[in-house]
Amino acid sequence: MxxxxxxxxxxxxxxxxxxxxxxxxxxxxxxxESVLEPHRERLAGANRVALAPDAHYPFHPSTGVVxxxxxxxxxxxxxxxxxxxxxxxxxxxxxxxxxxxxxxYLGYDRxxxxxxxxxVDLADVPTRNExxxxxxRSVALSVPKPLLESPVIVVPSLxxxxxxxxxxxxxxxxxxxTSGADSSRAAVAATRTIDPDLAVLxxxxxxxxxxxxxxxxxxxxxxxxxxxxTSLFGRRxxxxxxLSPLLSDAERPVAVENPDDVDLSTIRERLAGGRLxxxxxxxxxxxxxxxxxxxxxxxxxxxxxxxx
Numbered sequence: 001m002x003x004x005x006x007x008x009x010x011x012x013x014x015x016x017x018x019x020x021x022x023x024x025x026x027x028x029x030x031x032x033e034s035v036l037e038p039h040r041e042r043l044a045g046a047n048r049v050a051l052a053p054d055a056h057y058p059f060h061p062s063t064g065v066v067x068x069x070x071x072x073x074x075x076x077x078x079x080x081x082x083x084x085x086x087x088x089x090x091x092x093x094x095x096x097x098x099x100x101x102x103x104x105y106l107g108y109d110r111x112x113x114x115x116x117x118x119x120v121d122l123a124d125v126p127t128r129n130e131x132x133x134x135x136x137r138s139v140a141l142s143v144p145k146p147l148l149e150s151p152v153i154v155v156p157s158l159x160x161x162x163x164x165x166x167x168x169x170x171x172x173x174x175x176x177x178t179s180g181a182d183s184s185r186a187a188v189a190a191t192r193t194i195d196p197d198l199a200v201l202x203x204x205x206x207x208x209x210x211x212x213x214x215x216x217x218x219x220x221x222x223x224x225x226x227x228x229x230t231s232l233f234g235r236r237x238x239x240x241x242x243l244s245p246l247l248s249d250a251e252r253p254v255a256v257e258n259p260d261d262v263d264l265s266t267i268r269e270r271l272a273g274g275r276l277x278x279x280x281x282x283x284x285x286x287x288x289x290x291x292x293x294x295x296x297x298x299x300x301x302x303x304x305x306x307x308x
Contacts, residue, residue, distance in 0.1 A: 002220065002221060002223070002224035002227070002247065002251040002252075002254045002255070003220060003224065003254065003255040003256070003257050004218045004219065004220035004224050004225050004227075004228045004254060004255070004256055004257065005034075005035050005038055005218065005219045005220060005257050005258060006035075006216060006217070006218050006228075006256050006257065006258050006261070006262055007031045007034045007035050007216065007217050007218075007258060007261065008031070008215060008216055008261040008262045009027065009028060009031045009204055009215040009216065009217065010027065010030060010031060021069055021070050021073065021107060021110075024068065024070035025070040025073040025074050025077070027070075028070055028071060028074040028204070028217075029074045029077060029078070031074075031217050032071065032074035032075055032077075032078055032200070032217065033078055035200060035217050035218065035219035036075065036078050036079075036082075036198075036200070036219065038219070039197075039198050039219065040082065040083075042151075042197055042198065043079070043083060043085075043151060043153075043197060043198070044083060046083065046085050046150065046151045047085060047086060047150075048085060048086040048087070048088060048149075048150045048151075049079055049083075049085050049086075049087055049088070049150055049151050049152075049153060049197075050087075050088045050089075050090055050120075050146055050147060050150045050151070050152045050153070051072055051075060051076065051087060051088065051089045051090070051152075051153050051155060052090050052091075052147075052152055052153070052154045052155065052172060052173065052176060052196075053066075053067035053071075053072050053089070053091070053108075053155040053156075053172075053202075054066055054067040054155065054156045054157040054159075054167065054172050054202075055067060055091045055099070055102050055103065055106055055108065056102075056175060057096065057097060057102060058097065058101065058102045058105035058106060061106070061205065062205060062211065063205070063207065063211050064157060064158065064159055064205040064206045064207035064211040064212065065157060065159045065207045065276065066106065066157055067155050067156065067157045067202045068157075068202055068204055068205065069106055069107045069108065069111060070204075071155060071200070071202040071204060071217070072089070072108075072111065072155055073111050073114070075153065075155060075200060076089075076111065076114075076115045076117065077115075080115055086116075086117070086118075087115050087116075087117035087118070088117060088118045088119075088120055088146055088150065089103075089108055089111065089112060089117055089118070089119050089120070090120045090121075090122050090144070090146060090147070090176065091103060091108075091119075091120075091121060091122065091176075092121065092122040092123050092144075092175060092176050093121055093123040093124075094123075094175075098121075099121040099122075099123065100119075100121060103119055120146055122144035122146065122147070122176050125144050125145060125146055126144075126145050127142040127143055127144050127145060127178070128142070128143050128145055128148060129141075129142055129143075130142075130143050130189075130193045132188075132189040132192045132193055134181075134185045134188045134189055134192075134245060135185070135245060137185075139179060139181045139185050139186065139188070139189035140179065140180065140181075141177045141178060141179035141181070141186060141189050141190060141193065142177060142178040142179070143177050143190070143193055143194065144176065144177070147173075147176060147177075147194045148193075148194065151196075151197040151198075152194055152196040152197060153196065153197060153198045153199070153200060154169035154172050154173060154196050154198070154199045154200075154222055155199070155200050155201075155202060156168050156169045156171075156172045156199065156201055156202065156225075156226075156229075157201075157202050157206075157207075158201055158202060158203035158206035158207070158214065158216075158229055158232070158271075159206065159207040159276065160207065160208075160233055160271075160274050160275050160276055161275075161276060162275060162276050162277075163275070164233065164235065164273070164274070164275045165230070165233075165235065165239075165240050165242070165243075166226055166229035166230045166232075166233055166235070166240070166243075168199075168201070168222075168225065168226035168229050168230075168243070169191075169196065169199035169201070169222035169223075169225055169226055170187045170188070170190075170191050170222055170223065170226050170242050170243055170246065171183070171187050171242055173187060173190040173191050173194055173196065173222070174186045174187025174188075174190045174191075174242065176190065177189075177190045177193075177194075183242070184240075184241035184242040185241070185242075187242040188241075188242055188245050188246060191222055191223070191246060192246070196221075196222050198219060198220070198221075199218075199219065199220060199221065199222040199224075199225040199226070200217060200218070200219045200225075201217065201218040201219070201225045201228070201229060202217065203215070203216040203217060203218065203267075204216075204217070206232075206267075206270075206271060207274065207276065208233075208270055208271040208272070208273075208274030209273075209274045209275070212267075212270045212271060214267050214270070214271075216262050216267070218256075220254075222246075223243060223246035223247050223251070224247075224251070224254045226240075226243050227243060227247060227252075227253075227254040228254055228256060230243060231254075231268070232264070232267055232268055232271050232272075233268075233271050233272060233273070233274060234268060234271070234272030234273055237252065
């Protein structure tokens with residue numbers, strides 16, 4: 001049976017979204033330490049670790065549809081302090097937007113400066129051709145070498161896809177490779193090839209049909225963490241073509257360690273059945289949240305709302 005480590009983010013009674021990344025990072029560091037410490041031995045001795053957040057588009061992190069920079073920053077701080085390892089933060093440009101623009105908007109350039117980390121667009125690096133069997137058929141994929149040369153920690157957000165499946169660590173990896181296979185099979189092949197050392201799921205703010213402050217973090221293997229996320233969305237692992245092949249019968253059901261700190265049933269009620277709006281449109285709740293936040297904080301209006 002697989003297991004994931006769950007921890008609640010400590011609340012100080014004020015609640016709400018905090019614009020200051022340093023304040024959010026400081027608030028998250030004890031929780032991040034609690035979910036990383038059980039995996040210390042797995043990561044010890046690494047000269048460099050690659051962090052792969054869910055940074056698919058420059059949505060504001062308060063919406064719950066991208067990884068909060070503060071979570072990645074807290075992970076980086078623990079790795080630097082406890083393991084003294086070099087860091088690489090990876091993403092990938094696509095036909096919608098360049099990774100450097102997404103990274104700049106989300107603040108990863110500032111994180112790179114703080115931790116002397118490399119910020120790498122995987123669309124611009126050497127790759128290696130790999131082949132993996134998925135459901136008895138061979139899947140060819142081109143894998144960026146930085147994902148094969150260092151331990152990888154995937155840091156996905158707790159959000160659904162447009163189809164309602166958990167976006168998760170497995171699909172985050174699938175977006176970082178190139179393959180002619182469909183997205184689910186490519187995600188399975190990418191996970192088997194990269195074999196990430198750890199996944200840390202950012203559930204500080206999740207997305208159901210709207211943003212939800214769930215204030216949790218989970219850690220474990222990529223498939224196990226995604227299985228836990230799938231359960232929170234009220235869906236079955238067997239119905240997810242990108243996840244089911246990665247969990248053997250012996251690894252099911254996935255156990256959640258330390259669940260007493262969190263009311264999982266309430267989270268399930270808030271998230272169950274949620275879906276992202278179509279990629280060619282922005283949900284009205286998301287648009288309103290952006291504009292309200294920008295007006296209150298003076299922050300930039302995100303690119304997807306420019307000119308509207």
